[in-house]
Amino acid sequence: MRAPALLVVPAVLIALYGLTTLAAPGIGAPFLVDRFATLRIPTMAHLFAGPLALAAGALQFSGRLRTERPQLHRRLGWAYAVSVLISGIAGLFMARVSEGGAITHWGFGLLAVSWLVTTAMAVRAITRGDVDMHQRWMTRSYSLTFAAVTLRILLPIGLAAGFPFEAVYRFASWAAWVPNLAAVEWWRRRGGSPA
Numbered sequence: 132m133r134a135p136a137l138l139v140v141p142a143v144l145i146a147l148y149g150l151t152t153l154a155a156p157g158i159g160a161p162f163l164v165d166r167f168a169t170l171r172i173p174t175m176a177h178l179f180a181g182p183l184a185l186a187a188g189a190l191q192f193s194g195r196l197r198t199e200r201p202q203l204h205r206r207l208g209w210a211y212a213v214s215v216l217i218s219g220i221a222g223l224f225m226a227r228v229s230e231g232g233a234i235t236h237w238g239f240g241l242l243a244v245s246w247l248v249t250t251a252m253a254v255r256a257i258t259r260g261d262v263d264m265h266q267r268w269m270t271r272s273y274s275l276t277f278a279a280v281t282l283r284i285l286l287p288i289g290l291a292a293g294f295p296f297e298a299v300y301r302f303a304s305w306a307a308w309v310p311n312l313a314a315v316e317w318w319r320r321r322g323g324s325p326a
C-alpha cells in the first residue's frame with residue numbers, strides 16, 4: 132500500500148509553509164515576527180524540525196516502504212522521532228507565550244507533551260520488538276503531528292465565518308488535535324489499518 136495522497140499532499144504543503152516561515156517570518160501568522168524577536172532559538176528549532184516531522188511521518192504510512200525498504204523506514208523513523216523531540220520541546224516553550232492566553236497555553240502545551248509522550252512510547256515499543264504497539268503509538272503520534280495541518284484548515288474557516296482571530300485561535304489550539312486523536316482511536320477500534 133502507498134502512503135495515501137490525502138495524508139502526504141497536505142503534509143508536504145504545510146511542511147513547505149513551515150520552512151518558508153523560517154526564511155521569511157513575515158509571511159506567517161501576525162505574531163511570528165514577535166516570536167522570532169523574543170524566543171529566537173525555540174522558534175527556529177520548532178519551524179525547522181516541525182516540517183521535517185510532518186513530511187517524514189507521512190511517508191512512514193506507506194506499506195511498501197515498510198516492507199520493501201525497511202532500512203529507509205528505520206532511518207526516516209529516527210529522523211521523525213528526533214524532529215518531534217526538538218520541535219516538541221521548542222513548542223512547549225512557545226506554548227507558554229502563545230497568542231490567546233491561558234486557553235492556548237494549555238491547548239498547545241498539552242499537545243506538545245502528548246506529542247513527545249506518544250512518540251517516546253512508539254520508539255520504546257519498537258526497541259523492544261513490539262511492532263503492533265509501535266504502530267499504535269506512532270499512529271497516535273502522527274495524528275498529533277497532523278494538528279499542524281488541521282490547525283491551518285480550521286483557522287481560515289473560522290476567520291471566513293466572521294469570528295475574531297483570538298477566538299478562532301483559542302478554539303483551534305484544542306480542536307486541531309483532540310478530534311485527530313479521537314478519530315485514530317475510533318478507527319483502530321473498528322479494525323482499520325494505520326494509514
Ligand code: HEM
Nearest residue numbers: 149159160181182222225226229230239242243275276279
Ligand atoms: C504537534 C505539536 C506542535 C505544537 C505543540 C506546536 C506549537 C506551536 C506553538 C505554541 C506555536 C506558537 C503560537 C503562538 O505564538 O501563538 C506554533 C507556531 C507554529 N508552528 Fe507549531 N506546533 C506543533 C507542530 C508543528 C508542526 C508539525 C509544524 C510543521 C509545519 C508546525 C509549524 C508551526 C508554524 C509555521 C508556526 C508559526 C505560526 C504560523 O505561521 O502559522 N508546528 N506552534
